[in-house]
Amino acid sequence: MTKTIRSQVVLAVVVSLASAVCLAQSGGEATYKAKCQSCHGSAGTPSPGIAKMMGVKPVSDPDIQKLTADQMAAVVKNGKNKMKPVAGLTDQQIKDAVAYYRGLK
Numbered sequence: 001m002t003k004t005i006r007s008q009v010v011l012a013v014v015v016s017l018a019s020a021v022c023l024a025q026s027g028g029e030a031t032y033k034a035k036c037q038s039c040h041g042s043a044g045t046p047s048p049g050i051a052k053m054m055g056v057k058p059v060s061d062p063d064i065q066k067l068t069a070d071q072m073a074a075v076v077k078n079g080k081n082k083m084k085p086v087a088g089l090t091d092q093q094i095k096d097a098v099a100y101y102r103g104l105k
């Protein structure tokens with residue numbers, strides 16, 4: 001009997017952890033889609049027109065791969081060349097969007 005209860009508790013913990021991870025991911029994804037995708041593309045590769053006009057590199061570019069998550073968050077906050085600072089995001093939303101962007105390669 002105790003064994004059954006214990007395995008149910010373990011299961012409940014695993015399920016809630018899994019859904020917390022899911023939520024975190026969907027948060028970053030939603031922010032990315034709303035605030036970044038128009039320039040960076042849905043899969044992290046900008047459309048050829050945007051890439052040429054604004055100088056956006058694909059996420060797979062070695063220069064982008066070199067950046068840390070903190071450096072990317074700083075770009076989102078402060079802007080860089082033709083990328084204006086992205087307004088209206090909390091630090092957490094920036095972090096989540098950057099994490100999502102970094103996962104797209």
Ligand code: HEC
Pocket residue numbers: 031032035036037038039040054055056057063064067072073075076080081082083084086094097098101
């Ligand atoms: C209006 C278009 C636009 C939007 C929206 C935009 N970016 Fe950018 N982003 C750019 C451009 C242009 C560059 C290239 C800047 C450069 O290196 O000259 C860039 C560069 C970057 C870089 C790499 C910096 C580098 O060294 O090239 C990161 C990381 C980045 N953007 C993340 C984001 C994230 C995350 C969002 C959403 C929160 C976002 N961007 C929204 C246009 C945009």
